[in-house]
Amino acid sequence: MTTTIPVGDTGVADDRAVDRTAGTVGIMLVDDHAIVRQGLRSILEREPDLRVLAEASTAAEALVVVGRVRPDIVLLDLKLSTSSDTEGLELCADLVATHPGLGVLVLTTFLDDQLVLRAIRVGAKGYVVKDVDTSGLIRAIRDVSRGGSAFDARSAAAMVRGLNAPEVTDxxxxxxxxxxxxxxxxxxxxxxxxxxxxxxxxxxxxxxxxxxxxxxxxxxxxxxxxxxxxxxxx
Known part of the structure; x- marks a missing residue:
């Protein structure tokens, strides 16, 4: 069975349709850099079970588009504007609250012990840094799509350090x-x-x-x- 999901030329949903075959993992890319989104789309769509349904460059755009295309996974950068390095955390919380079954996988350049913990606490299912190799990223997406969690080696180590750090009110x-x-x-x-x-x-x-x-x-x-x-x- 095939369903149709609307996606426009810029990756933002419009009234045209793209086939989505049953059994594929539907992905939405959220990153403020078009060249990054284009590169990710090129990599991911080489896999027969992965399909990029839509893209967004801002938090506001992402909130609108995700409700229309209903992806299984949102691949989310934390820095979505020049004014904040962690705007993606707020977006993650909003996405998870409004779409409880959605799997959010953080893909970012930022790696900090507490930042990884914050991402998980607001609802992210995984955290990988952008220097992860292609096979590692694809494996992480598939793990999250199956209901699991996913971390690359550096993010996993950061999470353990963060969990072992003394709890302070900050x-x-x-x-x-x-x-x-x-x-x-x-x-x-x-x-x-x-x-x-x-x-x-x-x-x-x-x-x-x-x-x-x-x-x-x-x-x-x-x-x-x-x-x-x-x-x-x-």
Whole structure:
């Protein structure tokens, strides 16, 4: 059986169709560099069981396109603009919250112990650096598509180091979106109210609140606001 998935000339969904054969792994590429996306597409589509369905260069574009093409895997860079090196973390959280069955695999140049942990904690199923060889990347995609997790050797080592590091409350671990949510929490807004003001779903707002509580080492919303005020976040 064959289904059709809309993909445009730029990789952004439009009204034209591309065949997607049942049993193939549908992939969406999210990277701000067109040449990187083109190279990845060329590599991945040599594999008979992998199909690139769409591309996006920004977080906003990715959120729209993923809802239309319904990929199995999103191959996601963390740096999607010049203003932030970790915008992809916020996008990952939003994608996972709104599409629970989606497998997000981080593919980035950045490797940091806590960064790998943060990616996993916001919902990524794997983390590989861009110097991974072709076979390693393809293996990682297939592992995630089967419901597993995937790390290259360096990312796996970084995750172990991060897990063994002493737990500290570090406000720098809060993403900009989480800080926005925290400020609205301080004003007494519910998850629904937060979602309406930030133009995100109530489910996504709840997801961000949960991450905030965990990162600040507290169990209640009021405690998060108190802790954040002590640390000067709000």
């Amino acid at each position: 406000v720098r671990r809060l993403t900009e979106r989480e800080r926005e949510v925290l400020r609205l929490l301080a004003r007494g807004h519910s998850n629904k109210g937060i979602g309406e003001r930030l133009f995100i779903s109530e489910t996504t707002a709840k997801f961000h609140v949960g991450n905030i509580l965990r990162k600040l080492g507290v169990s209640r919303r009021a405690e998060a606001v108190y802790e954040a005020s002590k640390l000067g976040v709000i």
